[in-house]
Amino acid sequence: MGKKILLGNEAIAYGILAGGANMVASYPGTPASEVCEAAMKLVKKHDLPCHVEWSINEKTAVEVAYANAIASLRSAAIMKQVGLNVASDPVMSAAYMGTAGGFLLVVADDPGPHSSQTEQDTRFFAMHAKIPVLDPSSPEEAMKMTIEAFEFSEQYHTPVILRPTTRVCHARQLLDLPAINPASRQPDFRKDPYRWAATPGPRLVLHKELNEKLARIALHEWARPKRVFGQPGARLAIVSSGVAYAYIMDVLKAFDRWPDVCVYKVDMPYPMDHSLLLRIAQAHEKVLVVEETEPVIEMQFPNRERVSGRIDGTVPNTGELTPEIVMRVLDEVTGVPREPEDGAARKQRRPSLCAGCGHRGAFYAIKKALPKGIYTSDIGCYTLGLNLGGVDTCLCMGAAVSQAAGFYHAFKNTVNPPPIAAIIGDSTYFHAGIPPTINALVTGARFVLVILDNATTAMTGHQPTPATGCVTNDYAGRTLQLEEVLRGCGVQTVFVHDPYDVKGFTEITKKAYSLSEDQGVVAVIARHPCIRDRQALKDQAVYAMDITEECTACGYCVEQFECPALEMGDERAHIDPSLCIGCGVCVHICPHNAIKAERRL
Amino acid sequence: MMEPDRTGRQVFMVGRGGQGILLLAKALAELASRKGMKVITSETHGMAMRGGTVTASLKIGSYMSPLIPAGSADMLIGLEESEAQDHLHMLRPGGVSVVNAPQQGPFDFTVDATGRALEMGSPGSVNMIVLGLAASILGFTLPEIRTVIQEISPEKFVSKNIEGVEAGFDSRESKSH
Incomplete structure (x- = not known):
């Protein structure tokens, strides 16, 4: 179907539809919003038999999408990480009940945080909920994992979480577009009240079934860390997942000051094959785990004597990982002397409501x-x-x-x-x-x-x-x-x-x-x-704005109204014409009546 | 600078929310990918876009991750002077800065995009003017840039955007450097 530069979230939308989904439900939230948007466009463009909705909230989105999945069809529910908190009630239960059709939760994390209340790690939530979670490192991988997740979900009758982070969602990459075929499956709801309407007694049975399922999943290929770089006997083994893995690979290729290093990539941070983790810890002198945002993989090492990461403070335990942080950590762990860092504090301009909002x-x-x-x-x-x-x-x-x-x-x-x-x-x-x-x-x-x-x-x-x-x-x-x-x-x-x-x-x-x-x-x-x-904007009146000599530079407008188009000069306030949209509202704010507006349109 | 067989190139972009840095990044990514090069970009969305500092990065070549480490960008593109100044540390030694500024200052290439955009009667064209200049320095031709702009701009803005990139592209010719 050709190649196209796709945003990570668009790549996930392609994956959802190429994976045969008949339903997509979402509530917007950065960094996840564009997945549902892109899915809606694709469904219209290809006239696919797929219901796409902006649900009223994430809990509703999950419940709507889950019903479709237990009717043996394929569903994706999409949200940001704090949206999963809202949806946690149905998600926790869905893990016990399992699924008939493919059920994918796309939950985007926002380490930083760039546009969120918390830096919570959905992989941790997945562990808490007992749901397998995939951690893609790029848009390309996110698309591939999404397509395969539906098969996986149906094979094990479990919901699956895809956990991209901001840097995957909002990266763009040139990708081969997958073939999208209209999903032809018919709904089939097999009544099974001891599963779909289970009361506490049967829930205990479901819990036991879930544990057995997870043990089987831990033997799946995705549960095995794979050595993708360096020699099997390297002194230092780096175990990594998500975009942190991509940083590791890029800095290892760009700078060769860390010899005797190998890298293991983790696709599915939960559940994992613990015997393999043990083997990695035994085969190398040191193990460094680099992951976002919490020590989910690190915690699962049965023996952490040689393991460092977030738990022992080698990797910072707040904030987003960056290539610079990854390089600093590698220097520390391998004992490479560091060049003194340029410690200048960088100004970041704070966001504000738009001019004219x-x-x-x-x-x-x-x-x-x-x-x-x-x-x-x-x-x-x-x-x-x-x-x-x-x-x-x-x-x-x-x-x-x-x-x-x-x-x-x-x-x-x-x-x-x-x-x-x-x-x-x-x-x-x-x-x-x-x-x-x-x-x-x-x-x-x-x-x-x-x-x-x-x-x-x-x-x-x-x-x-x-x-x-x-x-x-x-x-x-x-x-x-x-x-x-x-x-x-x-x-x-x-x-x-x-x-x-x-x-x-x-x-x-x-x-x-x-x-x-x-x-x-x-x-x-x-x-x-x-x-x-x-x-x-076209429909509203536009004013030509001016600040007259009556301005006393008191600063009231800038402090109390805080329009980005208003700036304080030495003698009077100014209006930045490149930002002002001419709404005229600030006229009513100035205590000295120094702001004038003349209607233009 | 843009031969496909050369090693990677990293372009860091900075501006303020609302200046259109995403379209600039997208245009450069399209330009590079149409020359058969691998590209990966990163951009800012959400809360940060409301007038705050907005950055984007474009990596051309066999990169796996979208972020550029400080001190390794081959080019810094600044849509706003003070933001560009604050991010000069992103450049590698010998990297070039391409900035919207009325005077040369500490930068390598400048264009008064804000002034030009106002003259053209479209204050929103700053990103396109700077794109025109940056793309010319990166070795893209005007027809290549026009084609990409035509395809990725919202229909209503195609002609304004093309006018913008042309002004930026030509600004390099008219200035000895």
Whole structure:
């Protein structure tokens, strides 16, 4: 089918469809988002009999995809590592029950972390859940493993996890495209309540069956570390998996200052053939394990006397591995003297909300309306509201709402309880905000629930939401508006306002707070489309902006509004024309009325 | 610099979120792969893209991993001057920097892409102008670059993007170095 440069995530999507999947379900999250996107495009392009959906959250995605797999078809559920936390309930059980058709979980880890709350290692989770896990080192390998994972899953009747990391997901490589044939299998659900609906008694039997299965899997070729570089009797053996393995190979080829080294590659870090690990530890003077992010392979060595890695601190135990770190570790372990490092600290510019982002006006207005308040927030672009003092907490998906209730109950008996605003995005609200809204209302909590509605899942690259529709490849579907959901949850008053009108939005937020005394939770939907949506941007007014001599260089706009297009000069603030989109909102911020806007379009 | 039989080449790119570094990286990868060379790239997505420092790397040759160790890049491409300055340590001794900057400064090749883009009435073309210059230094021809841009740009931006790469490509000719 020819060659193409593919993003790691696109390569995985090709693998899923070449592997004969009839279903793909996902919730977006960096670094996993593009897998489902690419799968949806391929399914449309090749007109494949495959259902692809953006599910409401990862737990739902896994449950939907699992049903398809126990109906003897092939499924992939895709998420980022923290999404697996959300999905952990069905995943843990699915390991016991096993599967009839192929069931692949693609869970992307984010060592660094670049765009995540944690650096958690899904291979550890796989061990905890007793599910085999594959650790690809490149887009090419990710595609190959994905295709083979479906056969493997059906052979052992087990779910399989593919664990790429950011550097695999977001690498591009020139690849041979695999043949994609429409999956022709028919669904076949064989009723077996002692498996698919097992109560505790039968679960014990399933657990025993699972352990036996894992022992068989540990004899599979994937469970054996393979020597891919160097001599069998080398002094130092490096055992590695994932992209860390690719770093090792590249630095060994580029610099020949580490003689007498061999490399073992691990494809499946769990379960592993422990007798082989023991043999490696006996055959070499030293063993170095290099893996991300936790010592999963290292821990499985039956005897670690000669083994070093993360447990003994040879490899740093936080942060992403880089070629530089790998080189430093190799120097240390082999006793090569190191050149002094250039220790200069590198500046990294912090990310911020885009110039013209509607969220900025909402945060500014909330601070004005509820001064000295507690602002619980959530996961998305709007976490960046912390730059302008509009975000006090960000725990995990949906926690803005539950934490607002928690803070309310913590402070309710104090003399002057602070006003509380829960600030959450539209997609995040659908994902995990609904149960905590009901919980808050029935427990008598009082706060303003601000939903930042930009009509998309912006941070991860503009995936649809239940309110926008088009969440599947083939069904336009009904849409569900936030107002309907909020009212259904029991919220009595729902305001909707454009946060570009900062003054009006401030007034509404104040009103919502006073109403919350009687009504508990009052919702304000801050509705302004994401300005990265080109059509939406076209539809809005554009202003020519100017800062006049009235500017006193007080710095208020830069600190309190924090638009990247606003910069402080010595005598006055400036607007960077290459960043400003002419939204005109900052006009209402300047305490000296020094920012002027003239309507252009 | 770009003969297929030579050993690998590593290009490190840096800019700010929103400047279009991903399209720049993708274009260079396509250019190299169409000459029959193996390529692997790495890019930044997600939270980091919102105005923060964004980096990308392109390795041409038989590499397995996508990241470039500090001090080994053959070329540093900077879409923004101060970011380029902060990442000069990525270059190997003798490596060249290609930067969007109004003045030469510490860099090897510069083009005032921000100024040119504003003149052209498309402030978003900075990445394409710098791409034009970098691709010319890497030995690609204007027709090769045009073909790739045509294929990978969103349809609406094809002509603007081509105008951008042409301006960058020509900027090298007009400057003695």
